Amino acid sequence: MQSKLLDSLSTVQTPEGVDLYLRLAGVWPRSVAWIIDSLIRIAVYIVLSIVTGMMGDIGAGFMLISIFLIEWFYPVVFEVLNDGMTPGKKSLGIQVLNGDGTPIGWSSSMLRNILRTVDFLPLFYGVGFISMLLNDRFQRLGDLAADTVVVYRNDISRLSDIPHQDAIKPVFDLNLKEQQAIIRYAERTGQLSNERLEELAEILDPLDQHQHKMNKKKLLAIANGLIGRV
Amino acid sequence: MKQSDFEKKYLGFWEDIEKLLDISPVASGSSTEKRKQRKNLLRSDLGETFPENYRLLCHHLSLARSRHYSPLLVERLEQMVIRSHQLFYKRKTHLLSTVLRYFTFDFARSVRNEWRWVLLSAILFFGSFIGMIVSLQFYPDMVYTVISAEQLADMETMYDPTVDKIGRNRDSATDFQMFGYYIFNNTGIGLKTFASGLVFGIGSVITLLFNGLVIGGVAGHLTYIGYSSTFWPFVSGHSAMELGAIVLSGAAGFKLGFSIISPGRKSRLRSLRDSAREAVFMMYGVATMFIVAAFIEAYWSSISTIPAMIKYSVGIGLWVLLLIYFVFVGRSRATR
Numbered sequence A: 001m002q003s004k005l006l007d008s009l010s011t012v013q014t015p016e017g018v019d020l021y022l023r024l025a026g027v028w029p030r031s032v033a034w035i036i037d038s039l040i041r042i043a044v045y046i047v048l049s050i051v052t053g054m055m056g057d058i059g060a061g062f063m064l065i066s067i068f069l070i071e072w073f074y075p076v077v078f079e080v081l082n083d084g085m086t087p088g089k090k091s092l093g094i095q096v097l098n099g100d101g102t103p104i105g106w107s108s109s110m111l112r113n114i115l116r117t118v119d120f121l122p123l124f125y126g127v128g129f130i131s132m133l134l135n136d137r138f139q140r141l142g143d144l145a146a147d148t149v150v151v152y153r154n155d156i157s158r159l160s161d162i163p164h165q166d167a168i169k170p171v172f173d174l175n176l177k178e179q180q181a182i183i184r185y186a187e188r189t190g191q192l193s194n195e196r197l198e199e200l201a202e203i204l205d206p207l208d209q210h211q212h213k214m215n216k217k218k219l220l221a222i223a224n225g226l227i228g229r230v
Numbered sequence B: 001m002k003q004s005d006f007e008k009k010y011l012g013f014w015e016d017i018e019k020l021l022d023i024s025p026v027a028s029g030s031s032t033e034k035r036k037q038r039k040n041l042l043r044s045d046l047g048e049t050f051p052e053n054y055r056l057l058c059h060h061l062s063l064a065r066s067r068h069y070s071p072l073l074v075e076r077l078e079q080m081v082i083r084s085h086q087l088f089y090k091r092k093t094h095l096l097s098t099v100l101r102y103f104t105f106d107f108a109r110s111v112r113n114e115w116r117w118v119l120l121s122a123i124l125f126f127g128s129f130i131g132m133i134v135s136l137q138f139y140p141d142m143v144y145t146v147i148s149a150e151q152l153a154d155m156e157t158m159y160d161p162t163v164d165k166i167g168r169n170r171d172s173a174t175d176f177q178m179f180g181y182y183i184f185n186n187t188g189i190g191l192k193t194f195a196s197g198l199v200f201g202i203g204s205v206i207t208l209l210f211n212g213l214v215i216g217g218v219a220g221h222l223t224y225i226g227y228s229s230t231f232w233p234f235v236s237g238h239s240a241m242e243l244g245a246i247v248l249s250g251a252a253g254f255k256l257g258f259s260i261i262s263p264g265r266k267s268r269l270r271s272l273r274d275s276a277r278e279a280v281f282m283m284y285g286v287a288t289m290f291i292v293a294a295f296i297e298a299y300w301s302s303i304s305t306i307p308a309m310i311k312y313s314v315g316i317g318l319w320v321l322l323l324i325y326f327v328f329v330g331r332s333r334a335t336r
Helices: A027-053 A056-081 A087-092 A106-114 A116-120 A126-134 A141-146 A176-187 A194-202 A216-226 B003-021 B031-043 B050-066 B071-088 B095-113 B115-138 B140-145 B149-158 B172-196 B202-224 B228-261 B268-299 B308-328
Strands: A009-013 A019-023 A094-098 A148-152
Touching: A019 A148, A019 B071, A027 A056, A027 A087, A027 A094, A027 A126, A056 A106, A056 B172, A087 A094, A094 A106, A106 A116, A106 A141, A106 A148, A106 B172, A106 B268, A116 A126, A116 A141, A116 B172, A126 A141, A141 A148, A141 B268, A176 A194, A176 A216, A176 B071, A194 A216, B003 B050, B003 B071, B050 B071, B095 B115, B095 B268, B095 B308, B115 B140, B115 B202, B115 B228, B140 B149, B140 B202, B149 B202, B172 B202, B172 B228, B172 B268, B202 B228, B228 B268, B228 B308
Parallel strands: none
Antiparallel strands: A009 A019, A094 A148
């Protein structure tokens, strides 16, 4: 069923015997997420330094401990307690998972984030960048060692429900691929303009030997038939 | 079965699960409310029927895929299965008992397991450390090869016996500041030593040698110019924890690096994953040691009124305790 196209799906088989498809996040969304997280951290440091600045030497101690904790454990805490999402990742709709699609735990998260040090070398994730380009799951070294992946959180689909119409039977035979194409077409009605939908429907004109013009309405009616509505 | 019939038959079932997973397309109630609702569900272990329902759901997904139902339906099922999968296989940990078990058993065991790397790491670190101290007594100018003149001058003023406040030139109010600094700096160095070991162990070698030479340089120089009476009592208290932690960070780094150099019968990636898991496990304890060292350094080492003999005894005592800990703790349960 899945065609062997070049894409960023990673397949994981569960113990229940079904395949899960993880949609891997690439360099760009992860970089943006990192930048957002960095900005958040900088904002926290600024606020902290103002507060601790008023507390003298003790404040300086707090500041240093906070920097240590935030620099090393900010991603860990969020990843483990917030479904694999730091605020930056959440804003981009991506999350960290174990390679088998299960939620990430303390040790994996700790590992991938401590090894960030190496990925960051020599400057701004040079090593991590090359590592992500060199393997098929966009993993930086920390991900490789911890066996974690960053994936898009599957959100409710943008596809819309197939518009209801009285089903008709096509006057020509459709093989499986063609049936699926028509169903997918119908599911995309919400995303495409009316003109485009008509235009796409016209492509099918030659199929109909009786020279009936194919149009959107007819095609949707066929789709309704294909999914079993009456 | 046509898709509509399939949907009609199981829609109620799916909607229940979606409600449980909080991914229902028909959102109801405020998000905080839903969150609370979901937490309660999670706390009640998802109900006894969840495993069964989850398997049924997986079955539906397989059916939907093999019958080529519409992508919309398949995607909806996929999403339910992914979320359920994550919920179902979430590992529960009992923090307190895990921590207790770690320090009464696992940490010492993991260090003993890696005794070869610990040994290599110790030889590199203490070799360069002691070598530097000894050679500085004969060639005192050598110290400038590892430490700049200004830094050295700073060190000299800190430990000058003629100055009243011994140690790192501070009063008690700054103890906490220094505590923060030691945590921030030393623990950070330890974690970096570990991480940089990933680069075929080179990072570990460099950090160990560098730290050994610099620390040895300071110690050797201050000894040579006759500041022993202030320097050694100051550092003796936290030396066991801090130097021990440096050595163990290096060892954990070696384990990472070597797993790639010589993966044995595993693939390099597999070997790295397995070793990394064990190495980071060891690092929890190492990080704790750094923090204990920081605490001792800030609050015990800095007290200049305590006689040197007591400070030496405590220092040596901690070394002995540390060795006993790593040699003997957790042996009785060595076969899990």
